[in-house]
Every structure is written in C-alpha cells, then in structure tokens.
Amino acid sequence: MVQQPEIQDIYPLSFMQEGMLFHSLLDQESRAYFEQASFTINGSLDTERFQKSLDALIERYDIFRTAFIHKNVVKPRQVVLKERQIRLQFVDISHLDEAAKETFVDHFKHDDKKKGFDLQTDPLMRVSILKRAHEQYHCIWSHHHILMDGWCFGIVMKEFLAIYKALGKGQLPDFEPVQPFSKYIKWLMRQDRKEAEAFWKTRLVDVKQTASLPKTSSSSKGKLEQMAFTISKEQTERLRKLALKADATLNTVFQALWGIILQKINRCDDAVFGSVISGRPSDLEDVEKMVGLFINTIPVRVKSGPESFLTLVSRLQQESLKAEAYSYYPLYDIQAQSTLKHELFDHIVVFENIPAQREIESLNQADAFDFTVDHFDMEEVTNYGCSIKIIPGSSLYIRINFDIGLYDPAMMKKIELYLRHIIGSVIADPNQQIAQIALLGEETAKKMLYEFNQTELAAPLAPTLHSFFTRRAALSPNMPALRFSGGILTYRELDQYTNQLAIRLRKKGVAKE
Incomplete structure (x- = not known):
C-alpha cells in the first residue's frame, strides 16, 4: 500500500496562480509558463554535493514542496507537503563529438519542455546535469512558473550557491528564517476588491480599441521567433537622465516610448498594453525575501494630448504610483471593467532585472568556488502571441518574442527601426510635442517609400x-x-x-x- 505524503499546510492560490492553472488546464499541450534556465559549468563539480544542496533548498522553501490540487475540490488549493524529493538527473555525453553534443543538448531541452508538469502530481522543478567533457557541464534547471517568478529565481540561485559552498566545509550556511509564501496569500485575501474594481473601472473608461502591432493572420502556429537588439550605452545613459529629469523610472520612460509607437501605428492617441509587475506589496514585511509567485499583469494606458514627451513621462509615473495600490487585482477582473474585455490588449511588456544573472556574474568574480558559470539563458513562454522584454544594464537589451503565425518577422524588424528612431528623437529634444514625434526619420521614410514604389512599378x-x-x-x-x-x-x-x-x-x- 502506497503511503500518502504528510501535509504541512493548505491555502488558496494567488490570483496569478489561478490564471496559470486555468491556462494549463485549458490547453494541456501548451508549454506556456514552462521556465527553463540553462547554463554551462566550467571546473570541478561535485554532483553529490549538488544534490544535497538541492535537498536543502527544497527543505527550506515550502513552495518547492507544493502541489496544486484542482480535481474533486470546490476551489483549487495549494497543498504544502512535509517532504518532497527532486532527484538530480545526470547524463554523461563526453564520448560524443562536439556536433553530437550540441544536438543532444538541444534535444534534451526540447524533450524536457515537451514533458511539461502535472500541477497536481509532479514535483514542479527538475534539474539535470549533462557532462560534456572533463570539468565541463551543462545544467538545465526547469520549473513551472506557478512556483515562482524571475526575482525569486535569483534568490534561489544565490542561496543554492551559498549552500553548495558551505557543504564543501561540511556545514550549512546560517540563513535568516524563511518568510513563507502563505504570509503573502493571507495579505492578498485581506485586500478590498471592491475598491480595486472601482479604481480600474475609472482608469479604463472609454478605451475604444485594441492597440495591436500589425498582424498577418489571426491563427497561431504555436511557434515563437525571437528578435533581440541593444540600445547603445550613450543612449541608455541619456534615457536615464531623461527619467531623472521627469522624476520617473527608466521603466516608465520605456512605457511612454512603447505607447507612442502603438499610437502612431494605430493612428490614435490612446493605447493600452499589458505590463508585468513585481507585485510585491511594500507594506508586507520582508516581502523581498519571500519565494513564490508575486508578479501580476496589469494594463498600462498611454493617452497623450497636446503635451511634451517629458510631461507624458512624468504623468505616467504619477499614474503608475496610484495603480500600485491596486496592482494585486487579477487581470481577468481588470479586463471585465473595460468595454473591450479580454481584447483590452494582446501583448505584454516586461521590464526585468535578472538577479540570477547578477549572482552568476558575482560568482565568477569570486574565488570561493572551483568552477565558473557562463552562457546563462532563461527561456520562458507566456500565453500571449507577443512579448517585449527590456533588460536594463549599462546598455538596454530588448528582446521581442512573437508567434510567427500571427506576426511577420519583417514587420517586427520595422518595430526596431521605429523604437531606435523615437529614442534618438526624444533624447535630442525631450520637450517636443507628442504629435511632432515620427516613427521614422525623413531620409529613412523616403528610402522605404521609394523601395515600396519600385515594387509597385514592377x-x-x-x-x-x-x-x-x-x-x-x-x-x-x-x-x-x-x-x-x-x-x-x-x-x-x-x-x-x-x-x-x-x-x-x-x-x-x-x-x-
């Protein structure tokens, strides 16, 4: 007879967790919200110590011992088990030639993603080590997004490395006590949903059209393509100064830029897009140390009038601060407050710091480990056909993921041109009126028009x-x-x-x- 696991705690799902569970059950073949980090480890690696570090991490955080129960219950619940094992998978591929190794890694990652997770029965994290050569390994660390967000993954990586280091000396590090995710859920259940509903109803009044990027079709092919580019250090620094002048964040500056692009493309002065926020309430003690899913997606409305770009940024910052108090409200209820409902927006913008990347960079600069880590990459899929991710640093790194069944890659390349031109335009003159900002410079526009007409004359x-x-x-x-x-x-x-x-x-x- 199989022994039933002991239960430690039971509590509701957060609103975002409910949404992810809904999408997972709606399309069980979809790999939306499957998170897969991969990186190379160069140097001496003790796989037994790696496993013990993983065990300590799972014991420390409730969320890694959580199952999401949705069958035969009135309302889904997350159930924390007292114990749960996640076994490290180790595969030696050092005997293969380089081309075969690359093929094996690609297929392994694909199969890992295809396997997915059963939210009710599976441990929702998997870690694999592929040995490529003597003192060279490829780590694939996968989890379902319902467990945690990107900020949490940075916390987890930092503590995992600290545990691995301490175990080398035969001890565990002296960490502060964990603040359980259930503490956030209790905070969430206390919030005034009626007040939040009234706020979003007022914020979204009179939104009349979906501000879309140009689509070639309404049918998804389920295949994503990625386009990435970097804004120069000089322009990034000038955008930071512009943000400072407007008493705003760099994120708000980008939201203004993106809103203007949508307005120009859709020939309107009112654009709405989705924005993924951290969702960590400032009035919840030690919330920055918790591990769980805090993020939420909320609408950002960029409505411009006879005002300058600098004024627009300043106003958007004030609107963002007002929305912060109601940013916990579930997206499906926010959408219900608008006349467009689920068509309020069709793509999302994410301004993301990557703590995991920073932890890895600091690891490589320290002498505490017998290895270094490089080629860190985090692959994630949402249920939106297009997502724009901005990764800050000395230079802004912008990555656009889009469904090739919905969007034309050539059109996405034009989006890069538009963004580069508008950035150049607003840093040259932040006080210019929104109406004066063009998608393209005069010379570029003439060239594109000439090429277009040449096609016509053919x-x-x-x-x-x-x-x-x-x-x-x-x-x-x-x-x-x-x-x-x-x-x-x-x-x-x-x-x-x-x-x-x-x-x-x-x-x-x-x-x-």
Whole structure:
C-alpha cells in the first residue's frame, strides 16, 4: 500500500496562480509558463554535493514542496507537503563529438519542455546535469512558473550557491528564517476588491480599441521567433537622465516610448498594453525575501494630448504610483471593467532585472568556488502571441518574442527601426510635442517609400481603380488601406468592396468591364 505524503499546510492560490492553472488546464499541450534556465559549468563539480544542496533548498522553501490540487475540490488549493524529493538527473555525453553534443543538448531541452508538469502530481522543478567533457557541464534547471517568478529565481540561485559552498566545509550556511509564501496569500485575501474594481473601472473608461502591432493572420502556429537588439550605452545613459529629469523610472520612460509607437501605428492617441509587475506589496514585511509567485499583469494606458514627451513621462509615473495600490487585482477582473474585455490588449511588456544573472556574474568574480558559470539563458513562454522584454544594464537589451503565425518577422524588424528612431528623437529634444514625434526619420521614410514604389512599378499599371486594389490586396492583403471612425479597412476588404461596387455599376450600365 502506497503511503500518502504528510501535509504541512493548505491555502488558496494567488490570483496569478489561478490564471496559470486555468491556462494549463485549458490547453494541456501548451508549454506556456514552462521556465527553463540553462547554463554551462566550467571546473570541478561535485554532483553529490549538488544534490544535497538541492535537498536543502527544497527543505527550506515550502513552495518547492507544493502541489496544486484542482480535481474533486470546490476551489483549487495549494497543498504544502512535509517532504518532497527532486532527484538530480545526470547524463554523461563526453564520448560524443562536439556536433553530437550540441544536438543532444538541444534535444534534451526540447524533450524536457515537451514533458511539461502535472500541477497536481509532479514535483514542479527538475534539474539535470549533462557532462560534456572533463570539468565541463551543462545544467538545465526547469520549473513551472506557478512556483515562482524571475526575482525569486535569483534568490534561489544565490542561496543554492551559498549552500553548495558551505557543504564543501561540511556545514550549512546560517540563513535568516524563511518568510513563507502563505504570509503573502493571507495579505492578498485581506485586500478590498471592491475598491480595486472601482479604481480600474475609472482608469479604463472609454478605451475604444485594441492597440495591436500589425498582424498577418489571426491563427497561431504555436511557434515563437525571437528578435533581440541593444540600445547603445550613450543612449541608455541619456534615457536615464531623461527619467531623472521627469522624476520617473527608466521603466516608465520605456512605457511612454512603447505607447507612442502603438499610437502612431494605430493612428490614435490612446493605447493600452499589458505590463508585468513585481507585485510585491511594500507594506508586507520582508516581502523581498519571500519565494513564490508575486508578479501580476496589469494594463498600462498611454493617452497623450497636446503635451511634451517629458510631461507624458512624468504623468505616467504619477499614474503608475496610484495603480500600485491596486496592482494585486487579477487581470481577468481588470479586463471585465473595460468595454473591450479580454481584447483590452494582446501583448505584454516586461521590464526585468535578472538577479540570477547578477549572482552568476558575482560568482565568477569570486574565488570561493572551483568552477565558473557562463552562457546563462532563461527561456520562458507566456500565453500571449507577443512579448517585449527590456533588460536594463549599462546598455538596454530588448528582446521581442512573437508567434510567427500571427506576426511577420519583417514587420517586427520595422518595430526596431521605429523604437531606435523615437529614442534618438526624444533624447535630442525631450520637450517636443507628442504629435511632432515620427516613427521614422525623413531620409529613412523616403528610402522605404521609394523601395515600396519600385515594387509597385514592377507590375503592369492598373487600368482601373478596382484592379489597383486587387493587385495591392494580392501583395499585402492585411495591410491597412483606409482608416476611419469605425476602424480600419485592409486592402483585402477594400478589394472586396470595390469589386462589389464595380458589379453594381456594370449592372446599371454606368461602367464597362
């Protein structure tokens, strides 16, 4: 008879955890919220000590011994077990040639991701070590996002390394007592949801359209492509100075930049996008030391008028501070307060510090370990077709993940051009009016227009207006052709309209074939 595990605690899920559980059950084949960190270890590695360090970490934090029970219960609950084992997987691939090693690592990561996690029965973290050569290893550390956010992973890596170091001397480090995640859940349950509902209803009043990036289709292929680029050190520093001048954060400056891009693309002065926030309440003692899932996604509304970029940034910062008190409110309830509901926004922006990366960098600078770590990478997937991640440093690093079934890679490349131009424009003159900010510089715009017209001239001249739209629809069917108070007409839709009009005119004898 199988012995049932002993239960230590039971409590509700946070709002974000509920959302992740919902999406996991809705599409069990999806790997949204599967987090996979990978890095190379160079030097002497004691795998037995590695396992003992992992065991100590699991014993220290309740969240790593938690199961998410959703079957045969009225409402899902997270159940903390007194004990739970996570066994380190070790695979020796040192006998393979370099090409075969790379292939093996890629396939291993893919299979690990494909395996996923059963939130009710599985330990929700897996750690594997692949031995590539003498004193060279590849570590793959996976977990479900429902356990913790990126900030927590930095805390975990720091403590894991401290435990590994101390065990080398036959002891455990003298850590401060853990603040359990349940403490945050209790805080969350005390919040006034009616007050939060009223705040978001007021904040989202009169939002009339989804501010989307141009899409080529409405059908996802389930395959993501990544585009990344870096803003120069000089421009990053000038953006920081601009933020200081506006009494704002660098995050708020980027939100203003992104809002303007969406406004210009959608020909509007009001844009909403999703923003992932840390979600750690400042009035909860020691919250910065807790490990669990605190993040939330909330809407950021960038509404501009006859004001300067600097004024816009300052106002957005004030609005952000007001929203902070209600940032715990679940996204599905926030969306319900708007007329657009779940179509309030279709992509998210994440301004993310990576503590894990910093811990690794400090490790490499210390002499306390017999190894160094490099090539750190964290791969994560959300349920959005597009996510924009900004990683601060001496230079801003920007990474755009997008579904190739929904978005054209060439269009995403234009987004980079737009962003670079607007950054150059606002640091040159932060006091310029929003209406004066263009997506492209005059020379670049002329070049693109010339190339576009060259493409047009390569085809035979259209003898009628309708045939022009037919040819144009064949080239770019989903490109906006006309904008009016009711929305946007694409070239495909305009072609269908002019075709119907031509038929009616011919029937009346007004037009010929």
